[in-house]
Amino acid sequence: MIDETDMKHLDRCVELAAAALETGNPPFGSVLVDEAGAIRYEGHNETSGGDSTRHPEFEIARWAAANMTPDERAAATVYTSGEHCPMCAAAHGWVGLGRIVYASSSQQLATWLNEMHAEPSPVAMLSINEVVPGLPVEGPFPVLAEAVRELQKRYHRRQA
Template sequence: MTITQVDRAHLSRAVELAREALDDGDEPYGSVLVDAAGRVRFEDRNRVKDGDQTRHPEFEIARWSANHLTPDERAAATVYTSGEHCPMCAAAHAWVGLGRIVYATSSAQTGTWLAQWGVPPGPVATLPINAVAPDLLVEGPVLELAEKVRELQRRRFGA
């Protein structure tokens, strides 16, 4: 598949949610769940600042989907996210049977930026989504959003 203008609009909203997270003192990540008819069903941003490191928006989408959508609805949905899923979120996405993932920036891009700024790696290995969940349909990065996401990450670390 190719990235469409509709995809770009949802990704832009995910990046805006990432900015909202950063402005609230959280890590800058945001995600949007869109159903097969193109309706936004759920959106969230990172909420880890209070100590629960599982409060990633992609994980929240998986939880919400498991409780509110049928298996067929989950499989037909698309998750748009500012940054590629971490291994925890990729596994949650696969376990609940969500469909396509479209991300603005890859984990590799973020890792490169953090290394350039001298930020030590986190406690979990950085892996591409398909290394964790090989059958998921994944598209990204979307390069025209990379600089916006990079700037959010730079602000987060004061680089």
């Protein structure tokens, strides 16, 4: 179950997603928190430059592999505004990161994109556990998912 601290980190992810939107990127934001509760890394999508792999969850996996021990990675939690795509879920699994908590799900995003008549994702919208079975995941959370939906709407209006 999530607690007040988890919600604080998810709120920060939504703030980071808004920051991504303001820089012309798709609105996704993520935070890596270690076992002691310290924020070790945070970021947002940086794909507007043409590199579609610049997702914050993928950047977290790279950073964690270079800066944390395997035990530290396993005990850490990744918070994110949107459920990991298959690329990010795989990176998360390969570096051995722990729990994931997300505000909105891939299925929600797929529904929203369809409702907005936006381009669908170029990769399958799989759940994290379809990519990394057994990984502890929690989400979505309706109160924050609606905020993420609004950010997605703003982004896709700009793209039309």
